[in-house]
Amino acid sequence: MQRHRRDQASRAERLSVVPPTPDRPANADGLLTAVGRGDEAAFATLYDVVAPRVYGLIKRVLRDPAQAEEVAQETLVEVWRTAARFRAGQGSATAWVFTIAHRRAVDRVRAEQAATRREEQTATWAAQPPYDQVADEVHDRLERQQVRRCLDGLTELQRESITLAYYQGCTYPEVARMLDVSLPTIKSRMRDGLIRLRDCLGVEVRP
Numbered sequence: 714m715q716r717h718r719r720d721q722a723s724r725a726e727r728l729s730v731v732p733p734t735p736d737r738p739a740n741a742d743g744l745l746t747a748v749g750r751g752d753e754a755a756f757a758t759l760y761d762v763v764a765p766r767v768y769g770l771i772k773r774v775l776r777d778p779a780q781a782e783e784v785a786q787e788t789l790v791e792v793w794r795t796a797a798r799f800r801a802g803q804g805s806a807t808a809w810v811f812t813i814a815h816r817r818a819v820d821r822v823r824a825e826q827a828a829t830r831r832e833e834q835t836a837t838w839a840a841q842p843p844y845d846q847v848a849d850e851v852h853d854r855l856e857r858q859q860v861r862r863c864l865d866g867l868t869e870l871q872r873e874s875i876t877l878a879y880y881q882g883c884t885y886p887e888v889a890r891m892l893d894v895s896l897p898t899i900k901s902r903m904r905d906g907l908i909r910l911r912d913c914l915g916v917e918v919r920p
Contacts, residue, residue: 741806749797756793763807764789767814770891774818774881784821788814804869807893812873819876863913871906874899 741762747755767788772781791813799809864872873892877883885903889896 741810742801745792745796745799745806745809746801748793749799756796759792759806760789763792763810766807766891767810770811770814771818773883774815775821780821781818784817785814788817791817805893808870808873811891811893812869815873815876819880859914863910866913867906867909868902870894870898871902871909874903875906875910878903 741759744755744759744762748759764785768781768785771784771788772778775781775784788810792810795813799806864875867875870892874888877888877891878885883891885899886896888903889899892899
């Protein structure tokens with residue numbers, strides 16, 4: 714059984730991520746549930762339904778078509794491998810898929826930024842006293858940990874909405890469309906989330 718699923722995953726990895734034709738009418742929740750049971754045909758249909766929007770979301774983050782295709786590929790393979798974890802009662806299938814896509818895109822950005830920082834630090838190491846470097850790294854790490862801790866205190870919808878709007882520059886209608894949630898709901902959740910962030914960080918966060 715495990716070998717069969719590995720063969721299926723291998724087939725998924727060979728799928729092209731070039732944006733396909735417009736979405737087919739389909740119930741994404743039902744398709745993802747079927748994918749969780751190992752249904753390859755359901756995965757193929759779900760792929761056609763979500764791949765263009767997954768690619769578009771990732772491209773907005775990375776702004777590099779080649780990297781966007783690669784990360785979209787990784788996202789769809791992860792969807793295939795982890796679909797059994799999806800629970801329809803906890804959110805829509807599209808929001809679940811887009812969460813994976815956004816996380817992978819952000820991870821890629823962070824990896825690229827980390828590589829750049831390492832190169833810059835290597836180039837300036839001789840001119841920078843070790844104490845200053847350690848102090849700066851500790852300060853930056855503490856700030857990142859505080860922001861991450863405050864974001865983790867939000868609901869999933871609040872966290873994804875705020876990340877898309879404030880870190881990726883998406884408009885409210887774009888956020889609503891990407892997460893498959895109504896615009897009034899997005900506005901309400903973001904307002905509540907920003908209030909909680911403001912209180913957690915102890916700074917003013919403007920909506």
